[in-house]
Amino acid sequence: MADLILHHFLISPFSEKIRLVLGYKNLAWKSVIVPGVLPKPDVVALTGGYRRTPFLQIGADIYCDSALICEVLEQVRPTPALYPSSVNGMARTLAQWADTTLFWSVLAPPRDTVYMFADSPPETVNLFAADRDAMKGTMHRLRGSDAAAACKIYFDRLSEMLTDQPFLLGQKPCIADFSVYHPLWFSLQFTPVVADMLRTMPKLLAWMGRMQVLGHGTTQQIDSAQAVMAAARVEPLPIGEGPLADLRFQDEHGIPLGSRVTVTAESFGPEATEGELVAATRSHFTLRRHDPRAGTVHVHFPRIGYVLDKVA
Known part of the structure; x- marks a missing residue:
């Protein structure tokens, strides 16, 4: 190959x-x-x-x-499998929700663009913002306050899933874990409102640590x-x-x-x-x-x- x-x-x-x-x-x-x-x-x-x-x-x-x-x-x-047969349908459905609904909720609150582009001139920040606005076009955008309220509910539910198991649907990560992880990974670095929420969620933070150690190959x-x-x-x-x-x-x-x-x-x-x-x-x-x-x-x-x- x-x-x-x-x-x-x-x-x-x-x-x-x-x-x-x-x-x-x-x-x-x-x-x-x-x-x-x-x-x-x-x-x-x-x-x-x-x-x-x-x-x-x-x-x-x-x-x-x-x-x-x-x-x-x-x-x-x-x-190792991303789609274990025992949770295949549930894992795919949860992953799709995470890649869409959760993603846009988590990214809606204001981001720390100064930190995101710490070594870049102001025009770079403006160019990036204009580019992403063009990509969004006419799609519906959540207000930051509504998104933050939704995130609190979503994070509570995800934490409950981790009460008796190390990953969202069992003992090993599946596609759902990877799809939930990436918007949280981004927001912990660049979205202060969401990062503050996550820091009050010890189960989610511990799970994120388990995901992070998987590395990048x-x-x-x-x-x-x-x-x-x-x-x-x-x-x-x-x-x-x-x-x-x-x-x-x-x-x-x-x-x-x-x-x-x-x-x-x-x-x-x-x-x-x-x-x-x-x-x-x-x-x-x-x-x-x-x-x-x-x-x-x-x-x-x-x-x-x-x-x-x-x-x-």
Whole structure:
């Protein structure tokens, strides 16, 4: 198998989620630090427009969204399992709630941007804020006070889950733990209101410590130009081979395979990726596209959280 290349940046919560999964599975991976804001020419060369962080590259196959990346890593190294059969449905449902409802509640209160960008000039802070406002577009935003009230309830419930066990759903971490952890990890550093709440939650803090020691696996730094070249040197895996081996076509849109389509996130990050629809299974979409620098690539998206449209 080609190298695992994670495109990420250090303070990205969803990047920390994937870094911890890589550590839990004791995987070696190559690290590409992407820009925090546009322009991202090397990102777009690989994804065709998608610019949320992180994404995973394996050769000329590009896997977008942390939920799909976790599915891929589970196939790359099945043990230890992210989706234990005894709690599979519950773990997936809790993870989806954490990646959406919990995430936006925890990140809604004011953040300490001075600390986040301690070594950066003021214009960098303003540029980052404007970039994230553009990514949010018209999505509903919780007021800080409403989000803080919700967080208190959520943290109490999560603490109760840790009363008699070290992880949220049992004796070992599962996908739910990684999805709950990453927004709390971010907020403990950069969101003072939420950090103050967490410091009154000893069970949650102890659980976070158990998650942190999982580490990040074995890492080698490369630059984005090397990653683009790595894609250009190979062809994407044939449909039905590799980590996403499901060949079954599931048509929910009346769009046949071979159509020119776009895939766009439902909310955060409005940039569309356009390409030829070469797979639409129960759980994911795959688009084939060509870039002058990266060559032919397959860009993969989960169904949940994304919108498929036919190009007129």
